[in-house]
Amino acid sequence: MSRISETVAAIRPLDATAMQSARERQNVLTKPQGSLGRLEEISIQVAGIQGRPRPDVSSKAVFVMAGDHGCVAEGVSAYPQEVTPQMVANFARGGAAINVLARHVGVRVVVVDMGVAGECSDSQVITRKIGRGTRNFAVGPAMSVEEARRCVDTGIELFEAELARGLDLVGTGDMGIGNTTPSAAIIAAFTGRSPAEVTGRGTGIDDKRLATKVSVIERALATNKPDPSDALDVLAKIGGFEIGGLAGVIIAAAAHRVPVVIDGVISSAAALIATGLAPRSRDYLIAGHKSVEPGHGAALDHMRLAPVLDLGLRLGEGTGGVLAMSLVEAAVKTLNEMATFSDAGVSEALEG
Amino acid sequence: MSRISETVAAIRPLDATAMQSARERQNVLTKPQGSLGRLEEISIQVAGIQGRPRPDVSSKAVFVMAGDHGCVAEGVSAYPQEVTPQMVANFARGGAAINVLARHVGVRVVVVDMGVAGECSDSQVITRKIGRGTRNFAVGPAMSVEEARRCVDTGIELFEAELARGLDLVGTGDMGIGNTTPSAAIIAAFTGRSPAEVTGRGTGIDDKRLATKVSVIERALATNKPDPSDALDVLAKIGGFEIGGLAGVIIAAAAHRVPVVIDGVISSAAALIATGLAPRSRDYLIAGHKSVEPGHGAALDHMRLAPVLDLGLRLGEGTGGVLAMSLVEAAVKTLNEMATFSDAGVSEALEG
Secondary structure (H helix, E strand, C coil): CCHHHHHHHCCCCCCHHHHHHHHHHHCCECCCCCCCHHHHHHHHHHHHHHCCCCCCCCCEEEEEEEECCHHHHHCCCCCCCCHHHHHHHHHHHCCCHHHHHHHHHCCEEEEEEEECCCCCCCCCEEECCCCCCCCCCCCCCCCCHHHHHHHHHHHHHHHHHHHHCCCCEEEEEEECCCCHHHHHHHHHHHHCCCHHHHCCCCCCCCHHHHHHHHHHHHHHHHHHCCCCCCHHHHHHHHCCHHHHHHHHHHHHHHHCCCCEEECCHHHHHHHHHHHHHCHHHHHHEEECECCCCHHHHHHHHHHCCCCCECCCCCCCCCHHHHHHHHHHHHHHHHHHHCCEHHHHCCCCCCCC | CCHHHHHHHCCCCCCHHHHHHHHHHHCCECCCCCCCHHHHHHHHHHHHHHCCCCCCCCCEEEEEEEECCHHHHHCCCCCCCCHHHHHHHHHHHCCCHHHHHHHHHCCEEEEEEEECCCCCCCCCEEECCCCCCCCCCCCCCCCCHHHHHHHHHHHHHHHHHHHHCCCCEEEEEEECCCCHHHHHHHHHHHHCCCHHHHCCCCCCCCHHHHHHHHHHHHHHHHHHCCCCCCHHHHHHHHCCHHHHHHHHHHHHHHHCCCCEEECCHHHHHHHHHHHHHCHHHHHHEEECECCCCHHHHHHHHHCCCCCCECCCCCCCCCHHHHHHHHHHHHHHHHHHHCCEHHHHCCCCCCCC
């Protein structure tokens, strides 16, 4: 059995008993029932994921996986490809938005070079290059099926290494010039929506580049004919190394009962690959935020996930995800730390 | 000159130079311009409020003001009035949702008895009773104009005392059985919407009590005829002691260039009083979240404020506000701590 199929087979349904116990506790905490809204739902989901009525999310990390994309040769991005390793170096030195936000909310940042075209030489970067950028998917598959499998295996391996250091809640993030293009292609392949519907401006491209980007995705789908019933086929034909790595992180987290907060459109494309490989992994996901990329909403709808935040973000890196991780922790703390009506000697409602 | 008019007169427009400087810095930080969405806007607003291009929000407090309401005699709430002092005691002992969430995000909680009917004897509670609950506004004014003035004066005084301890960002919160009723009345008075449009289920009342609540608000407006061009008149006739106290906190914060994160429907009613007294105070407000109470959206629209969070909360206490305070801090930290393109040696976009 391969590492992927072992991991998929290890994913269990959520623990209904722990969820019921968490729900009953939320109902006797000193507040009107249901008045903490989404926070109550999240606390109950996390109880079900971790399999304990009083969950704990004190140890937190975000995986920021980087890769390059052959399709940038088609002119789909406003930034040159050299920005990918430059930003990886920025992550390693702590100067990027993800570093600032992760420090703010107490999340460690794990930076992985899954397949950057240039060199990432900082010692804080984990190097697992599957290749030096994918091939141009407008003219053929982005990678081989064997490379796709190695991406996912690598994500599983790195998640398990991080789990050994203590990990109760994980986030996903990305870096890769051009990577909203394969993400939109993956979203089109799984949701059946047209490339024009799910393709956005990424880092901020103009109308002309947007038209090019849509046409590149149309060609990628027509040339490669990805099969949405086979997630590895989709990843190989129209994916990216960092997207495959994040899919591996997600299924490994689900197998180890760790909740996963996904970030924006690239993380959601990775989640589509993950839920394609392992439909049960969907229940372990929390959608951190709603990006302004149009494909993001389509991907979340397809997975029946509702975003926690809506702040008009379109940066990636895991930025929206880590902000939501703090809200997940807030939700868990209300469940664990609030007084009950009887603890606090507070009268309950006159009616139900 | 009264304390209120002195405070109102001290409120200056936001500092356009500091805002421009913050905006220019956001545009050279290592991310596509505008990609941090609402966080960028908030950081620029806070720069303008504090009058410095690199603002600081490290010292944070939320005022949780409590009061009782004569209109509970009409049967507008599902909870008995004794819950107000019981919850104040819960705040003092750290067991309520606001305590848990404020600890999570590093905000101190200042609990004030502005006019609870019963006793609040915990030493951590600041006692400033304007009365023992307001009078029933269905049959006459909730309080005298002199009492309304004392509420606002007290909010100013308490804000200034807290400012002396160090305060860069303030939140508003409330406790008071029945207090969504005066809040909806205030919102109807200022926005011109009908009581039926702006009245919600508060702690979770049934259809019968909701109909009663709407009719009580209709009677309150018909009996008292509050004048929306005179905010103290509105506060006196259909307000509450905690609502007036929070209005004082808001105008004092604006006068001292401290950003204010408002919570749900009660805080928004207080903000309507504050912006009625001092229209310029509106620019110092950040709407923490969108409550499920229908009047809340109407109040925010009236003040042209967009909520930061939308988590289905309907608890009050400042809970949604303190969660948003952490996002305000995150926004300020991105402005202050991120590397610029030139710091990090990252290439800029190929096009504008």
